[in-house]
Amino acid sequence: MLEQAYAHCEAIIKHHSKTFYKAFSLLPSSKKKAVWAVYGFCRQVDDIIDEGTDPEAELKVFRSEFASFLKGEIPKTDPMWLALEDVFRNFTMDTKAFHDMIAGQEMDLYKTKYYTLEELEHYSYHVASTVGLMLLPILAPKKVDELRESAIALGLGMQITNILRDISEDLDRDRIYLPIAEMESLGYRVEDLRSRRMNEAFIKVWEKLAVRAEMHYETAFSAMHHYPLDARLPVKSSAVFYKAILQSIRKKDYNVFHQRAFVSEKEKEALLSAIAGN
Template identity: 30%
Template sequence: MTATATATALPADEAPALPAAGSSFYTAMRLLPKERREAMYAVYAFCRAVDDVADDGGAADVRAAELDRWRADVDALYAGKPPARVRDLVVPVQRYDLKRADFHAVIDGMAMDAFEDIVAPDEATLDLYCDRVASAVGRLSVRIFGMPEALGIKLAWHEGRALQLTNILRDIDEDAERGRLYLPREKLAAIGLSDPTPQSAIAHPRIGEVCAAVAAEAEAHYAETWAIIAKSPRKPTKAARLMAAAYRLYLVALLKRGWAMPRARVKPKKLALVAVALRHGIV
């Protein structure tokens, strides 16, 4: 349910490749029936293409123009005149009642990264970012999964934030190299960083306190995710269950590693990921 993965930019009318085999997203989508799986791949391709604009789309004015073209393409899709690069979304939009506002939210989330690097956003801005780049994708996804409306929207809200906060914690060093810092301003101020740069923040001796606080928020969202799943029909939550369980393994690994430098890149053990796939791959 997250759209933050990056890839080499592709020509405008070409769809990105399918998710990498072996990734938790790929495994989760493989659990879906063919029609739903193909719909999710179409949404994934849209998200990857828009994400490429934000990360690898050239100068700011070029990125702005291209994101505007994506917005226009989404509008044309809903007007019944889809350009070639969104044509794979025609059937999913019609079959699963996907909302135009969620596609626009994804574009708006990528725009937050496209024009200037995010550095220590306030809590409200960070939450908006998580909603756009992750929970909006979740709202599209739960409709494809076939979840009941109210529970699906609530699940997308919590699981999207859980996954995105996990991504932020996992990638703090890589993001800093790109000039980005997604840790919230208020938590950084609490350890004495009132005007942080990405590098000053990740090297701060008390950065672990900030990361632990963000991890606690992610844990709370995971807890809400599982509470919603427990109240939901089992079959439509299969992919969401696998994603939540797999991503939480990353959070557990981060907490076990700690935040002192040098921070090794974490990856859950293969056997743990296999166990998650086996447990949640069975209805």
Template identity: 35%
Template sequence: ATPAGEIALSSEQKVYDVVLKQAALVKRRIKKLEKPDIVLPGTVLSEAYDRCREVCAEYAKTFYLGTLLMTPERRRAIWAMYVWCRRTDELVDGPNASHITPTALDRWEDRLDDIFSGRPFDMLDAALSDTVTRFPVDIQPFKDMIDGMRMDLWKSRYKNFDELYLYCYYVAGTVGLMSVPIMGIAPESQATTESVYNAALALGLANQLTNILRDVGEDARRGRVYLPQDELAQAGLSDEDIFAGKVTDKWRNFMKKQIARARKFFDDAESGVTELSAASRWPVWASLLLYRQILDEIEANDYNNFTRRAYVSKPKKILALPLAYAKSLV
């Protein structure tokens, strides 16, 4: 309950406060001397970044190809950030997820504090620890992502989109906020820093909403429903309909509205991609175009996301790369 006299903030307002803080950090161009330098032999750091590169190349092939156009320092930093996010996600979604406890996530957050304090635990941590001394990256989005993992330990229903919005920010919107200071804003950009961060946030939200719509059946088999309960009810649907896994007209109409919302976030994201530094645009455009195509595939499957997993075929992925590259030049 909200204390008397206080106005409850929507999730969007709460997240916007974080966006403003991140934008302010970049505008002030915080000097790396304000953060502790980690003392590691150059060969160890080189090996750390190389291992991050290998992980990114293995698990995010298309995105990895795009990072190769970035400056060496920026791409190494993006690889380090990607690996930390992947490791964090695997805590609750990986092979050992059933053994993860809130205490384990608390320890992971303590370890994050150590990374930002220049005390990395292992080689992969060392790469991120070095990265945060080179770019004005703030710890808050990283902590928020861990909060998203905490939500997954106890929450399997979302009563409305406001609740779902906050979850999507925690687990994916945060990635956008982490990425902007590394990818950089184009020197010639006339856009406000806040608008670029808002666009990065929108892309993260769009990607996560797309994940949710793609994985409805898979999540249902785990007893999870990442769809707004009030909107399901308005459509004449319930959890039981999802667990039954039947594509009906009610389901199609419901899905059309959910897909339209995700597409709106992709549209909002587009304006910000063009404001990034030129060498950083290709991987972002590739991610945006490919993820948006997943929504097309859900439609092509007649909205059957219960037993058919929408995916973008390899030929379509290959075709998307030159289009993404062309857009990155604009």
């Protein structure tokens, strides 16, 4: 039954995030399965917010289920909880990171525009950096303190990358994550964004955020030697794969409004070979 629960979580990450699945498949079995379970938890919250018929009510139920879970009462609603129970039994998990991630996803229910970079990074910490903090006790149980800032930085870099890739999809949901004050300071208006106007000002805005993301990636890379050998390549791979999305968008002349940038399997294999060779 436990193996079926882990298989359920693996199917979720395999379907929803080929990048993370490819990177973390390199982990030893016990760590890999634990990552699948944490991803299953995060994905369920994400789906409630983005696809739920009554997300506020559904999130309240999920919070209640998590509270019961932490008391040792395993909800029967989803096999993810069974897998996660095994993770909590075998690793010293950071429950605050789980609560913060739920709070971050909840922000999307009432906040649809961001005005400053500080606001954006506050949000990005909650929805992305928290995931890194959840995974640290699994990936590097003896180095959690040394890697905390690196994990937070990696989450910030990845989330800003997501935002720069998904601008058009977010507009379809009436969400603007590009900081409005930053846009206006560079001569790009909200009306331009809603009209999906591609011009020099848009590229300046995009690049300013991309450079910020790349700064966070460099902070993350600077501490990766603290990861144990069995986790170092998977973590670095996930970071390099994600960072490569930015270059993919540049190669496509910043055309995020009409196509979704991605890193091909062939490109990932080349990147993986380069990382493994270093």
